[in-house]
Amino acid sequence: MEIKVLGPGCPKCQQTEKAVKDAVAETGVDAQVEKVTDILKIGEYGVFGTPAVVIDGEVKSVGKIPSKEEVKKWLKK
Numbered sequence: 001m002e003i004k005v006l007g008p009g010c011p012k013c014q015q016t017e018k019a020v021k022d023a024v025a026e027t028g029v030d031a032q033v034e035k036v037t038d039i040l041k042i043g044e045y046g047v048f049g050t051p052a053v054v055i056d057g058e059v060k061s062v063g064k065i066p067s068k069e070e071v072k073k074w075l076k077k
Contacts, residue, residue, distance in 0.1 A: 001029055001030060001031040001032070001055065001056060001075070002031070002032050002034070002055070002056055002057075003020055003024070003031050003032065003033045003034070003053065003054070003055050003056075004033075004034050004035075004036050004045075004053070004054040004055075005017045005020055005033065005034070005035050005036065005051060005052075005053055006036045006041075006042045006045060006047055006050055006051065006052040006053070006054060007035075007036075007037065007042070007050035007051040007052065008037055008039070008050065009035075009037055010050070010051075012050070012051050012065055013035075013050055013051040015051075015065045016051035016053060016061075016065050016066065017033070017035055017051075019065065019066060019067065019068045019071055020033055020053060020066075020071050021033055022068050023068045023069075023071035023072045023075060024071075024075065026068070026072065027072055027075050027076070029075045031075070045059055046059070047059060047062055049062045049063030050062075050063065051063075051064075051065065053066060053071070053074075055074055055075075060074050
């Protein structure tokens with residue numbers, strides 16, 4: 001599973017990255033978490049609000065900090 005956290009590095013982006021990493025650790029899912037800070041690459045996902053979470057190419061969240069429980073639900077699907 002490939003997870004990307006999109007954002008320039010603001011506090012909200014950092015909180016989102018932590019929630020994603022914590023959820024991955026707690027569920028034991030085999031996933032690679034990557035932080036994407038390049039604005040052009042973020043735009044390639046059609047995302048114009050950050051933070052955003054992309055799982056296996058599918059945008060799951062834009063412009064808000066997802067809860068760890070929300071991320072866990074995405075990981076189970």
